[in-house]
Amino acid sequence: MPDDAAVAGEVARGDDSALTPQQRRAQSRPASAHLVAPRHHRPHVKHQFDTLAQQHEADTLGMWAFLATEVLFFGGMILCYTVYRGVYFKEWHNGSRILDEFEFLGISAGAWNTAVLLTSSLTVALAVRAAQLGRREQLIGLLLATMALGAAFLLIKAMEYRNDYHEGLVPGWPFHPDPRLLEPGVRMRPFELFWSFYFVMTAVHALHMLIGLGLFTYLIVQAWRGKLTREHHMPVEIIGLYWHFVDLVWIFLFPLLYLVR
Amino acid sequence: MNVSFTQSINLAGAMLAQSDGPGPSTQFRLWPQQASHFAVQVDTLMAYLLAVSVFFTLLIFLLILYFGLKYRRRPGHLPQMVPTNYALEVIWTAIPLALVMVMFVWGAALYVHEVEAPRDAMEIQVIGKQWMWKVQHPQGRREIDQLTIPVNQTVKLHMTSQDVIHSFYIPAFRVKQDVLPGQYTTEWFRPTKVGEYHLFCAEYCGAEHSGMIGKVVVMEPGKYQQWLAGSPADLPPAVAGEKLYVQYSCQTCHGERAPTLAGLYLRTSRVLENGQLKSVVADDAYLRESILNPSAKIVEGYPPLMPTYQGQLTEEQIMELIAYIKSLGSAANPREPSTAPQTNAPSGGGQRR
Amino acid sequence: MTSIPYTPALAPPETYLNVSYRVRSWLLTADHKRIAILYMISITLFFFVGGAAAVLMRLELMTPQGDLVRAETYNKLFTIHGVMMVFFFLIPSIPAVLGNFLVPIMIGARDLAFPRLNLLSWYLYMIGGCFALGAMILGGVDTGWTFYTPYSSSFSNTNVALTIVAIFINGFSSILTGLNFIVTIHKMRAPGMYWSRLPLFIWSHYATSLIFVLATPVLAITLVLVAVERLLRVGIFDPALGGDPILFQHLFWFYSHPAVYIMILPAMGVVSEIVPCFAHKRIFGYGMIAFASLAIAVLGFLVWGHHMFVSGQSIYGGMIFSILSFLVSIPSAIKVFNWTATLYKGSVDLRTPMLYALGFIGLFTLGGLTGLIVATLAIDVHVHDTYFVVAHFHYIMVGGAVMAYLGGIHFWWPKITGRMYPEWWGRFSAFLIFVGFNLTFFPQFILGYLGMPRRYYAYAAEFQVLNVMSTAGASILGLGYLLPLCYLIWSLFYGKIAPINPWGAAGLEWQTSSPPPTDNFDQTPVVVDEAYAYDKIEVPSA
């Protein structure tokens, strides 16, 4: 125990009862550390942080760390998918072709969805900008636009699912695809495996989209109530980051599922 | 020096293990029996590893004890601050590094030896299923949960599983290999001592995993021949395979519309896979795939005519077909399938073109 | 003098424990210290569930023939033992209890960066735990903790899916804990707490958190795929359906090998705190130890294939994984040597935490060295899936990690509860655990080399003597674990009031009151010293 600490202890013992518990503790600290002045509470700063800047940095880093987890999560799936693509090339090829053939106006649903998501990335980026500049109406508008695009994506996806269902392509439901869809030499088991991967991967992705829509709803309510200001726009940035990531995942999934043959 | 160490432990073991009745020895011992040529090699390596382990364990234990007592906290004794000594850090990084590199090289060299079976080995087929081992000798005799082999004969096991993963483990030989469904694995050894040894399934495979055991019986070659002749033998795998070959009318295509299978084994074939031309070696795995999933690799210059036999053949039958194809000679010494397969057993009477 | 005597005043100072006594204030707390307590209670529960399974297993193994339980039951016992001990006890043990409590305090922060996320972690953990217990009560699982396919996906007819859900949920708890630590350590250090001044406990938790965040999601997705295969009967891992069972093993070990470092790195962090304190010396080779933690975390991602040397993977795969396993052992060796060197010319006080820490060093060394033996290709062909491997990992996980956990609990008990534990009982049970442990698991090395396969409920007769020794040891070990449970609870009520710094230890946690206030410090501390500045602290009397 260092000497100065012992001294502090003596002092503390001097007249204990006159001090508040906090003071007593402060005095009895055997610190080889100096103390800085107590922090001042500011709005939006959570109690564990000292400054708003610190809080923002922490929030951002937290989201990045989370996204790192997500990369590995999708990465594991994409790895398996790719391994089997090598093994069951024919079936994968056949699956991709069927997926790519479901079209609106001559453009495949997957391509539509890619366009929709890319646009939503743009609106999110603009929303972040609006938040930074403190433009509330613009922010709400852009967030609504993003949500609309997100919803459009899910709608298109749902229509694809419905189509797949009608063609008997849902594994285990039972899986009974129309024989005309099959290319020669395609075996049923691996073909079903393709569709399992397709559904697991797109469903997990869609789940992420749904969560994103929930987060945007929260942001809109906050913005509406005037809780998001120029100083406090971090939630928009962080949720925006998340949305960009969900887009990015699709940018990987789309060619893997629809295009690579 | 390492060898003598192993020997002395075994001597101690042997003194305890005096009278072994029939069946694998049940004597208490501290070091396993050495009954294959691997056993000595593995044990010698183990002796090196044990020496390193004992040395460092003692070093650390004794240093802790010594420091703990010599520098124990007591009035008047003050600690001295010792700055980090980087020379020391380098030394205790480099020495272990050197020691483990020896472990790696030695272990890897022996492992390569353990994995790559010599070409002239006697091949025995093993099929694992919940929860038994089915063994078939080249001459046809079958056994269950037992593997009978002649001493000093190089033996190669050709293994697959009918359901889940098992693992064929003979402790006295120091060999083990997982047995996988849908794939072939091999394991080889040369028994050096007559006797009976444990056979265990080492990979957890369900309720009776610990019941999936048996014994390995190593005999004098003469006795082994007697044993082989002792019971009405089943058809040798190659002969049974030939029968199947006829039964499933493989011969209607092969030789005419389809490539001849003579001399195919271990030859390099040019095949089309996913539309790309590739060279593959026609090993067991390839033959299996050609029968079960012929469209995966199409031999260059032939149409994809061959039907799949998936679901029509049992694991045993597939193994027998492959044994037959192998008996048609390997890349080194091809033979025409029209001649009788190279076994002494009566030919299956198959008609081939 | 050792410390400032704590003089109870008329109004006791407000601590994190006495701010409120309502149940709500515990179940909805965002205070990292209270969450640590919640974790402590729950992992203890799961430890005893896993321990009870171990007791039954050891009883069964007293005789060569299966007589106590049926084979199916035995298989469920070792599965529940492995699942409980690994996923619900050891992985969360040090990080979620001691780490949760200490990471913010040691770096001078008021809380973790995301307190509510931290609480969510605990709830996820509990939900996962309840699923696992549920799976056990509803009939159990019999796949082993490794869930090898196709047995788990197509053949077992036990509650595999439920257990998978349990581990999946629990995985997210791990991820959130790791994420919270990473952000906290990056962004919330007190002024003056540079990276070069971080206690090694923090460094090792940082390394652990990286593994949490990067490895756990792979386990999650792997288990999802197993569940999909089970429910939809599509072939992902079952060759009969067109899948590849080896792919499952790769994915599983890609998580589970790094996971073993999740279990050992925090333990190394604890030992790195205890040893300098009771040797009263600066730790030898601070930089080397900190660096070694990161090296283990990074290299640990590259060695998973050493669990698959006889699985049928390629020879070259085997060689690469073997050499990398040897390389990853070097940082561990560096740590062991540095701890030992720290004792040199120190002032060594053999109190309970120190006994555990020294026990850790010795047993970890033995466990690690046998790790080298199983990493040697040709030897692993013989000892893979035998009791040799069982002994290897119990030496590291029980002799190492559990010892370190107990050492840490004793070391910080005064800080956590404000009470001292009874020293004599502490030393006695540390001794008992050491003896019982070695008696339980040393014979298993011999059994393994003799060839006794693991997961066998009936075995060949010649293995009996060594198995009986092992069971005898386990009963001593069990007693050794029950003792701390009893006297630590006793000390909550009757233990001596703990001073602020009973051990004369360096580190910020010893500069706030015992137990600390809700905000940890009244004012943000400013750090002016390197870690382990024991040259500036007087040696307490023995």
Ligand code: HEA
């Ligand atoms: C906390 C857990 C933990 C830790 C830290 C380790 C650490 C190590 N493990 Fe272990 N291991 C497990 C838990 C752990 N393991 C488990 C649970 C299994 C079985 C899983 C199952 O199948 O159920 C397993 C299985 C396992 C296998 C597979 C065996 C098999 O199934 O056939 C292998 C093979 O390489 C291995 C190797 C190693 C190595 C090289 C280390 C190294 O990191 C060890 C490094 C430490 C040291 C080397 C000691 C200190 C050094 C000295 C004192 C100086 C002297 C040093 C030298 C000469 C280098 N382990």
Ligand code: HEA
């Ligand atoms: C953190 C990890 C951890 C811990 C702490 C332990 C602790 C122990 N383990 Fe185990 N163990 C594993 C992780 C762990 N284990 C894993 C991963 C496996 C592999 C599983 C698999 O193959 O899938 C395994 C497998 C395993 C086996 C091999 C089973 C087999 O392959 O057939 C054995 C056999 O002896 C064993 C024994 C023990 C014993 C005696 C303890 C002792 O240390 C336990 C001591 C604790 C107690 C004894 C509890 C005290 C409580 C009481 C005394 C109260 C009892 C209450 C009632 C009976 C109501 N463990």
Ligand code: CUA
């Ligand atoms: Cu077959 Cu275990």
Ligand SMILES: [Cu+2]
């Ligand atoms: Cu490992």
